[in-house]
Amino acid sequence: MNDNVRGTLEMSAAMVIAGTIGWLVVLSGRPVTDVVFWRCLFGAATLLPVCLALGHFKRGRVTARQLGLAVLGGVAIVANWLLLFSAYSRASISIATVVYNVQPFMLVGLGVLLLHERLTRSRVFWLVLAFGGVLLIVQAQPEGQAAGSDYLTGVAMALGAAFFYAVAALIAKSLRGVPPHLIGLIQTVVGVALLWPLAHWSDPIASASWPYLVTLGVVHTGGMYILLYGAIQRLPTYLTGSLSFIYPIVAFLVDAWAFGKHPQLLQLLGASAILLGAAGMVLGWSEGPQALRMVRRRRA
Numbered sequence: 001m002n003d004n005v006r007g008t009l010e011m012s013a014a015m016v017i018a019g020t021i022g023w024l025v026v027l028s029g030r031p032v033t034d035v036v037f038w039r040c041l042f043g044a045a046t047l048l049p050v051c052l053a054l055g056h057f058k059r060g061r062v063t064a065r066q067l068g069l070a071v072l073g074g075v076a077i078v079a080n081w082l083l084l085f086s087a088y089s090r091a092s093i094s095i096a097t098v099v100y101n102v103q104p105f106m107l108v109g110l111g112v113l114l115l116h117e118r119l120t121r122s123r124v125f126w127l128v129l130a131f132g133g134v135l136l137i138v139q140a141q142p143e144g145q146a147a148g149s150d151y152l153t154g155v156a157m158a159l160g161a162a163f164f165y166a167v168a169a170l171i172a173k174s175l176r177g178v179p180p181h182l183i184g185l186i187q188t189v190v191g192v193a194l195l196w197p198l199a200h201w202s203d204p205i206a207s208a209s210w211p212y213l214v215t216l217g218v219v220h221t222g223g224m225y226i227l228l229y230g231a232i233q234r235l236p237t238y239l240t241g242s243l244s245f246i247y248p249i250v251a252f253l254v255d256a257w258a259f260g261k262h263p264q265l266l267q268l269l270g271a272s273a274i275l276l277g278a279a280g281m282v283l284g285w286s287e288g289p290q291a292l293r294m295v296r297r298r299r300a
Contacts, residue, residue, distance in 0.1 A: 007234030011243040014227040019250025021220050022093030023258050025085050028212040030205065032085045033198040035216065036078060040191030042217020047185040047225060056182040066175055070183050073171040074190030076164045081191075084161035090154025092261045095137060097251035098271040099158035102130055104281045106166035114170070126280035133273025134159070140266040180229040188221065241282035245275060 025035050051057065062070070087096035105127050111117035138155055168187075175183060205213070232240055248271075255261040263271065279285070 003234040004239075007231045008239065008243065010227045011231035011235060011240055012246060014224050014231060015243060015246035016250050017220055017224045017227070018247045019097075020254055021216065022085075022088045022097065022251060023254045024212045024216050024220065025088055026093070026259070028209045028216070030209055030213070031200055032082055033195055034200055034205075035085055035213065036081045036191060037195035037199045038213040039081070039216045039221050040078070040188040040195065042214055043221030043225070044185060044188035044192060046218050046222025047181055047188060050222070050226065051179070051182050051185050054179065054181065056179045056185075062178055062182065066178050067186070069171050069175055070178065070186040071190050073168045073175075073183070074187035075194065076168040076171065077187045078191045078194055080161045080164040080168065083157045083164065087154040087157035087161065090150050091158060092154075092255055092263075093259070094248075094252040094255035094261060094263060095267060095271070096154055096158040096161075097248050098274050099134060099137060099155055100162050100165075101245075101248055101274055101278050102134065102159065103162040103165045103169075104278050105130055106163050107169050108281065110166055110170050122284075122286040123281060126277040126285070128277075129280070130274045130277030133270040133275075133277065136266050136270030136273065140264055140270065180232075181225060184221075184225040184229075238283055241279075244282070245279060248275060 025032075028035055030038075084096060084100055087099075090096075091099070108117070108119070108123060108127070112119050134155070138152060172183065231243075235243075252263070252271075
């Protein structure tokens with residue numbers, strides 16, 4: 001099996017796993033802080049032996065500066081998970097996941113502000129398209145799910161989650177040379193440390209909740225990290241970007257199948273605009289701006 005085929009299978013599996021996270025979060029029946037805490041704990045327990053086996057704890061592997069940045073990235077990842085998981089019960093899993101996919105634009109914005117990267121015309125086009133999609137979703141009046149201010153709060157939480165993910169991604173850019181599995185381990189350990197005081201220790205966890213919490217940590221954190229980083233190492237960027245859109249599609253299907261949540265027309269249009277804009281941004285499409293210029297020339 002060549003690298004492209006193996007990497008495609010790994011990336012596809014990772015995105016399918018990611019698309020079912022919201023389902024397990026809801027089925028666990030636990031407060032969001034508990035879900036993220038146990039996800040981090042079981043995720044760290046999964047990644048620790050992997051890092052040991054790969055020799056990632058050798059002296060000099062990570063500098064003090066890199067460790068500090070990885071810890072800061074861990075704080076951002078934990079904030080990301082807390083906000084995203086909180087958004088599920090307010091805006092639905094599918095809508096929260098789609099809004100969360102504005103993260104490439106958050107990353108570009110941070111790059112422009114902090115790294116003085118150039119904002120091209122095509123990027124502005126896809127940004128405006130995705131922003132229009134968010135406005136359509138905000139304007140939607142969902143039936144049979146969260147409504148009113150609670151729905152808008154869920155959308156805002158998903159946007160906040162996307163921002164913190166972009167912060168973590170920007171930090172990861174400066175950690176070149178640090179093994180990705182080790183970064184994941186540091187992030188999950190940070191999550192355990194941060195959320196330990198917030199866990200509901202006086203509220204016993206029902207036996208029915210444990211399978212979901214363990215799966216979230218072992219499969220949806222430790223296992224997904226391993227699959228995702230394996231794929232990223234083997235595949236070209238455009239292919240990892242393309243396959244990443246399996247994630248929101250699976251989330252839509254799971255939301256409809258498991259909870260009967262069917263998006264309305266405005267939500268579908270908004271979701272389509274966000275995903276199209278994100279695809280154009282990630283894959284570097286320039287056809288959109290070119291098409292607009294052609295239309296203007298014809299009108300002239």
